[in-house]
Amino acid sequence: MxxxxxxxxxxxxxxxxxxxxxxxxxxxxxxxxxxxxxxxxxxxxxxxxxxxxxxxxxxxxxxxxxxxxxxxxxxxTFGDLAVEREVDIRKRVMGILNRREDEFDNKRAWDDFLEQREEIIANLVYETDVAKTEAQLAQYSAANSASIRHNKDLARQEYASFEQHQSEEQEELRRRREAARQDYENERKAKLASREDIISRLVTGDAADAAAVARESEKAHQLKKSSARRSEEERIKRKQAALRAAETAGKGPLATGAAGSVPGNAAAGGAGLIKGLRKIKTPEPEKPYDPFAGAATLNSRDYYKLQEQYPSSYLDPLREDARVLAGGYDLREYYERTLLEAFAGLGCFVGEEVTAREKLGSASSSSMATPSAQRMSAKPSPTSSLPAKRRAHGTESKAQDSDDLF
Missing domain, CATH: 3.30.40.10 (Zinc/RING finger domain, C3HC4 (zinc finger))
Structure with a gap:
């Protein structure tokens, strides 16, 4: 037939x-x-x-x-000219309306786009509202030329990656077949050599040699079975590892095709013809580098204001000494460090922190403490204010040192 x-x-x-x-x-x-x-x-x-x-x-x-x-x-190409014409129209329309699924907000919007594209193809194939459809395609193509070109580049990259993957798989299969053929050939040669050796030993030996040859043959057979089992296990492990690697590569984000990488006129120009496109978020400009991670800088302290120069009989000669300034030394750094050390203790009350910590600890252990222990913990400790006194005394001494310096 x-x-x-x-x-x-x-x-x-x-x-x-x-x-x-x-x-x-x-x-x-x-x-x-x-x-x-x-x-x-x-x-x-x-x-x-x-x-x-x-x-x-x-x-x-x-x-x-x-x-x-x-x-x-x-x-x-095709025997039926109607099929030839439909294929050409479909190729042209899909080259213009080449949106990708990751450019839409949800799956429903993507399905609506596919249905809309098929309606446009059907209108051109069956010559229904051809002028209106062609005008819509021309307007969309002019407004979204950058995104169309971008998606075409992505499609070419994906196709090239697929071709490379296919060639690599074919090369791997060829290497495996070659390795299997070589293993089979080596095994055949080893088997022939072992058989010839056994025959020669049986011909020239006696009954004891025959028993020894039989034992060696049985031992070699057992080793061969265990080796084959190990090789099969290793093959299964390699196959599982390759499958896991392929799944990991498939779940990873594509270097290409992200919705955020589409040019800016993609969503704005296609809003009239295509609905449900994901809005492109323009990344915020990077802020200048802050070495203090948002903290106040040295020039914006609450307790002092840095000046350009402070009178000092020791520092005044250094300000004009080229030997000191040649290496990049700056007296403002010395001023900043000295003032920061002088006012570092202000605003930090160690006594209040210790009292709050003791109250928190006593509240957590009140359920197990005895009434006498609770009364003892309520009494102020004679050493509780000692850190605060020492810190205040240190602050006063540093402030006095800075006054003496300037």
Whole structure:
């Protein structure tokens, strides 16, 4: 039945006639027919060369008024011209409306986009509102040229990555087959050598040698079985590791295709035709580096204000000494450090912190403490204010030292 169908199809191809010169493939088997995507009228290659070699010309088929160019003619891929036309339209529309799923807010918006794209393709295929549909496509293409080009680049990169992955898999399969063939060849040679050795020993030996040979053969057989089992376990482990690595690579974020990397006119320009696109968030500009991580800088202290210069009989000569300043030494750093050390204790009350900590500890242990222990803990400790006194005394001494210095 298939041969009959093929024969009828071949006879149909032989009966093809050029609508221009009326030549038949039956009389000229080497005749090639070409089509043009503008009107999809089929004509022979000689007519194309004769009519369109000098430049664009109207289609010679009766009733067709479209202007054709020679460089647009190509060989027909499908047997049905309707299928050929639909494939070309689908390829053109999907090249323009090449949105990706990660550019939409949810799955429903992505499905609506796919349905809208199929409606546009159906309108062009069945010639329904062609002018309006073409105007929408042209407007969308002009407003979203950057995003269309970006998505095309992503598609090319994905296809190149897929091709590379396929070639790597084929190369790995070839290496495995080569390794398996080499192992089989080595095993066959080893088996032949062992058999020859056993035969030679049996020929030249006695009954004891025969028993020893039998034991060695049994031992080698057991070792071979254990080695085969270990190799099979290792193969399974390698396969599981490869599957885990593939799953990890699949769950990872793609270096390409993120919605945030689409150019800015993607969402703004496509809002009229495509709904549900994810809004692109423009990243905030990076703030200047703050070495104090948000804390107040040395120049904005609450207890002092740094001045450009302080009178000092020791520091005044250094300010004019080139030997001191040549290495980058700055007296303002010395002023900042000295004042910071002098006023470091202000605003920090150690006594209050110790009292609060003692109250917190006594409250947590009150359920297990005895009444006498609670009364003892309520009494003020004679040493509780000692750190505060020492800190206040240290602060006063530092402030006095800074007064003496300046």
């Amino acid at each position: 298939s041969s009959r169908a093929n024969g009828s199809r071949q006879n149909g191809d032989d009966d093809e006639v050029c609508p221009v010169c009326k030549s038949s493939r039956y009389l000229n088997p080497d005749m090639r027919f070409l089509i043009n995507p503008e009107c999809y009228h089929k004509m022979c290659e000689s007519c194309v060369d004769r009519i369109f070699s000098s430049g664009p010309a109207p289609c010679p088929v009766a009733g067709c008024r479209k202007t054709l160019r020679k460089n647009k003619f190509r060989k027909q």
